[in-house]
Amino acid sequence: MVVQALKDQGVDTVFGYPGGAVLPIYDEIFLQNDIRHILVRHEQGAVHAAEGYARSTGKPGVVLVTSGPGATNAVTGITDALLDSIPLVVLTGQVPTFMIGTDAFQEADTVGITRACTKHNWLVKDTDKLAETLHQAFHVATSGRPGPVLIDIPKDVQFANGTYTPPAKANTAHYAPKVKGDLEAIKQLASLIEAAERPVFYTGGGVINSGPAASQLLRELVDATGFPITSTLMGLGAYPANGDNWIGMLGMHGLYEANLAMHGCDLLINVGARFDDRITGKLDKFSPNSTKAHIDIDPSSINKVIHVDVPIIGDVGHVLEDLLKVWKAGGRKTNKPALQKWWAQIEEWKKADCLRYTNSEKTIKPQYALQRLEALTKDRDRYITTEVGQHQMWAAQFLGFNDPNRWMTSGGLGTMGYGLPASLGVQIAHPDALVINVAGEASWLMNMQEMGTAVQYRLPVKQFILNNERLGMVRQWQELLHGERYSHSWSESLPDFVKLAEAFGCKGIMVSDPADLDDAIMEMLNYDGPVIFDCLVEKHENCFPMIPSGAPHNEMLMGEASTKDAIGSTGAVLV
Amino acid sequence: MNALKLKKGVSRHSAYNLRDPNAEATEVHTLAVLVDNEAGVLARVIGLFSGRGYNIESLTVAEVDHLGHRSRITIVTTGTPAVIEQIKAQLGRIVPVHEVHDLTVEGASVERELALLKVAGTGEKRVEAMRLADIFRANVVDTTLESFIFEITGTGEKIDAFAELMRPLGLVEIARTGVAALSRGAA
Ligand SMILES: Cc1cc2nc3c(=O)[nH]c(=O)nc-3n(C[C@H](O)[C@H](O)[C@H](O)COP(=O)(O)OP(=O)(O)OC[C@H]3O[C@@H](n4cnc5c(N)ncnc54)[C@H](O)[C@@H]3O)c2cc1C
Numbered sequence: 052m053v054v055q056a057l058k059d060q061g062v063d064t065v066f067g068y069p070g071g072a073v074l075p076i077y078d079e080i081f082l083q084n085d086i087r088h089i090l091v092r093h094e095q096g097a098v099h100a101a102e103g104y105a106r107s108t109g110k111p112g113v114v115l116v117t118s119g120p121g122a123t124n125a126v127t128g129i130t131d132a133l134l135d136s137i138p139l140v141v142l143t144g145q146v147p148t149f150m151i152g153t154d155a156f157q158e159a160d161t162v163g164i165t166r167a168c169t170k171h172n173w174l175v176k177d178t179d180k181l182a183e184t185l186h187q188a189f190h191v192a193t194s195g196r197p198g199p200v201l202i203d204i205p206k207d208v209q210f211a212n213g214t215y216t217p218p219a220k221a222n223t224a225h226y227a228p229k230v231k232g233d234l235e236a237i238k239q240l241a242s243l244i245e246a247a248e249r250p251v252f253y254t255g256g257g258v259i260n261s262g263p264a265a266s267q268l269l270r271e272l273v274d275a276t277g278f279p280i281t282s283t284l285m286g287l288g289a290y291p292a293n294g295d296n297w298i299g300m301l302g303m304h305g306l307y308e309a310n311l312a313m314h315g316c317d318l319l320i321n322v323g324a325r326f327d328d329r330i331t332g333k334l335d336k337f338s339p340n341s342t343k344a345h346i347d348i349d350p351s352s353i354n355k356v357i358h359v360d361v362p363i364i365g366d367v368g369h370v371l372e373d374l375l376k377v378w379k380a381g382g383r384k385t386n387k388p389a390l391q392k393w394w395a396q397i398e399e400w401k402k403a404d405c406l407r408y409t410n411s412e413k414t415i416k417p418q419y420a421l422q423r424l425e426a427l428t429k430d431r432d433r434y435i436t437t438e439v440g441q442h443q444m445w446a447a448q449f450l451g452f453n454d455p456n457r458w459m460t461s462g463g464l465g466t467m468g469y470g471l472p473a474s475l476g477v478q479i480a481h482p483d484a485l486v487i488n489v490a491g492e493a494s495w496l497m498n499m500q501e502m503g504t505a506v507q508y509r510l511p512v513k514q515f516i517l518n519n520e521r522l523g524m525v526r527q528w529q530e531l532l533h534g535e536r537y538s539h540s541w542s543e544s545l546p547d548f549v550k551l552a553e554a555f556g557c558k559g560i561m562v563s564d565p566a567d568l569d570d571a572i573m574e575m576l577n578y579d580g581p582v583i584f585d586c587l588v589e590k591h592e593n594c595f596p597m598i599p600s601g602a603p604h605n606e607m608l609m610g611e612a613s614t615k616d617a618i619g620s621t622g623a624v625l626v
Numbered sequence: 627m628n629a630l631k632l633k634k635g636v637s638r639h640s641a642y643n644l645r646d647p648n649a650e651a652t653e654v655h656t657l658a659v660l661v662d663n664e665a666g667v668l669a670r671v672i673g674l675f676s677g678r679g680y681n682i683e684s685l686t687v688a689e690v691d692h693l694g695h696r697s698r699i700t701i702v703t704t705g706t707p708a709v710i711e712q713i714k715a716q717l718g719r720i721v722p723v724h725e726v727h728d729l730t731v732e733g734a735s736v737e738r739e740l741a742l743l744k745v746a747g748t749g750e751k752r753v754e755a756m757r758l759a760d761i762f763r764a765n766v767v768d769t770t771l772e773s774f775i776f777e778i779t780g781t782g783e784k785i786d787a788f789a790e791l792m793r794p795l796g797l798v799e800i801a802r803t804g805v806a807a808l809s810r811g812a813a
């Protein structure tokens with residue numbers, strides 16, 4: 052019955068790991084060929100792989116794990132999906148209904164444990180309700196603000212026969228989030244756009260969640276208005292990095308020009324982003340002189356941390372479509388002279404060249420490694436996943452994303468160990484694409500067992516490890532904010548990654564000389580199979596720009612970039 | 627506006643200087659939440675309050691529509707206006723929640739709470755307790771020669787006041803139901 056429901060929901064892949072409490076479902080899987088099951092090496096890996104699959108396709112990811120330890124191992128991944136609004140359907144086995152509450156073997160209160168980290172969860176005690184619940188689960192996971200849901204299925208419920216409810220008959224009416232935005236508010240926004248002198252689009256993961264059509268509409272709107280556009284980490288690719296109006300990522304490690312544009316703007320248009328603290332910094336100094344509009348499908352995102360003047364509750368795609376209609380129908384025009392001045396200001400800020408770093412002929416700078424990776428892969432059909440840390444921020448800064456769904460990273464939870472399994476999920480969804488996980492050595496070790504999965508399923512994922520032998524991001528904070536007391540931020544006793552690759556049965560490449568880097572990257576790209584690429588980089592490089600937690604946007608720490616000239620001319624805009 | 631010239635380790639910025647952005651005046655609101663009467667729904671609501679650090683002053687719950695499987699949860703909470711708005715939005719996101727009403731702002735409403743108070747004593751104090759109960763329209767629902775159990779309904783303040791008066795007269799124990807509330811008028 053479970054497999055039938057999955058088929059009817061159009062599922063083609065399940066990521067999972069068997070155990071006593073899910074054996075009846077594994078039996079069903081064995082007896083069919085429509086749904087492919089990917090056997091991971093750890094349940095956390097299954098969830099991240101499903102996230103990678105979901106984020107790169109827009110379809111929900113499906114996970115199947117056993118009770119007790121299977122379910123608890125999945126918790127980190129489920130929480131990750133909740134914070135990043137990734138649609139997942141997680142199926143867990145449970146001890147038989149008549150044993151629940153007896154501390155039975157491998158019993159855990161799975162719905163209790165996951166109540167706070169799922170969008171919704173169910174314990175199904177009646178086989179007749181199983182199919183309907185599964186269909187409801189898909190509906191809830193993918194409607195409104197997407198998120199992970201979990202269905203806990205006791206073993207006796209799996210064994211019993213019941214009546215199957217097809218998707219069309221399942222009752223899903225009650226959960227119907229509003230997708231159309233209020234037309235009055237949309238018209239109000241159009242008027243604000245007409246009047247704006249220093250506007251900026253601040254876009255986020257919600258554009259990706261809304262689907263490729265939303266990204267297309269966003270591009271149209273940016274073209275129609277000529278406004279500058281910045282995005283959060285989660286929204287990269289919705290507007291192309293090679294687009295004319297792109298001013299780069301904003302936030303804690305965002306670009307100088309993007310953050311100053313946010314700080315100095317008079318109209319801030321938030322499209323599917325959630326005013327995260329990595330963006331806002333000090334709340335009372337955040338974009339102090341702007342009128343703020345916010346398009347978001349989740350009413351709880353509105354006014355959560357930042358008060359907005361024009362809230363529009365609805366789906367990005369639907370709202371942008373209406374906004375464009377209103378814009379075109381009215382023959383509306385922007386304030387061109389003011390915009391020209393604003394762009395001139397932004398060009399001034401760009402001159403600060405905030406990503407500048409001093410390259411070296413002796414050691415590979417991580418930024419340089421990523422610039423080379425970008426140069427050698429940007430014309431390919433490429434998907435990037437990352438782990439968490441400095442390398443993640445550098446990847447966001449130095450790689451360009453021109454399409455949505457090409458960039459998979461753990462933003463909200465910041466889960467080290469996300470990137471490798473996520474890359475597997477992406478590769479499964481896109482077998483012929485180039486899939487690269489940009490990793491730090493410490494994060495990568497957290498789920499490295501999944502290399503076994505990559506080898507088993509011949510997934511040619513490239514593990515691009517920027518190895519600084521440090522918990523680099525932690526080291527950076529300790530250097531800048533904790534008096535250089537480097538408490539436990541070393542990666543001690545690292546494995547030999549080339550030998551590790553051999554042990555897994557894949558290819559290992561080590562490179563330490565900048566002169567060899569290009570050849571090594573080409574060797575990685577040309578190898579038809581999984582590769583562990585150990586790139587030994589400068590150990591003490593810091594990631595800049597950086598806005599320390601709790602500081603306002605205009606108190607950014609810069610690395611080697613000089614801001615002298617640019618700052619002189621900001622007075623006109625900034626208060 | 628200043629780009630800080632970096633000196634290692636001496637930045638005045640620190641991860642410790644994050645402050646509570648909600649340190650402003652708080653209000654008391656009564657919320658009525660209509661939910662599907664299904665397993666775990668109360669845990670979801672309570673988990674939301676504890677998980678996000680909201681206050682619960684009082685909470686009552688019971689099924690109100692047996693055929694429709696609906697329960698009504700009445701919550702009295704405190705918070706700044708922004709937090710109250712956030713609480714309502716967060717409650718609205720819970721999948722089995724159908725409606726969230728803020729009775730404090732949606733026009734006039736009536737609020738009632740029921741309490742049982744056990745008061746032990748003899749002589750003068752016993753007579754005085756009985757006299758005050760009369761004034762408060764509390765009923766005696768159990769009595770022995772040394773004790774009464776009073777039943778009282780009213781607003782939270784009325785029950786507070788009655789309990790305060792009973793304290794010197796031998797209040798032993800009190801059980802309160804929490805607030806039930808309805809908006810006034812036909813709709
Ligand atoms: C080490 C580290 C450093 C970081 N530094 C930065 C940084 O410098 N800059 C940065 O930007 N981030 C940074 N992040 C990520 C950050 O923590 C947040 O994850 C990120 O900023 C949130 O992105 P978002 O606002 O786009 O929201 P998301 O988490 O993507 O949320 C999407 C929003 O859109 C809404 N939504 C969803 N679907 C729709 C729809 N269909 N229609 C309308 N709305 C919808 C949701 O309700 C939600 O409010 C960092 C993370 C880590 C781990």
Ligand SMILES: Cc1ncc(C[n+]2csc(CCOP(=O)(O)OP(=O)(O)O)c2C)c(N)n1
Binds near residue numbers: 494524
């Ligand atoms: C599971 C988990 N534990 C701890 C952290 C805290 N943390 C954030 S970044 C980081 C260091 C990451 O080091 P590495 O993967 O080598 O990347 P680098 O910063 O060196 O590029 C740590 C420990 C985290 N984000 N996730």
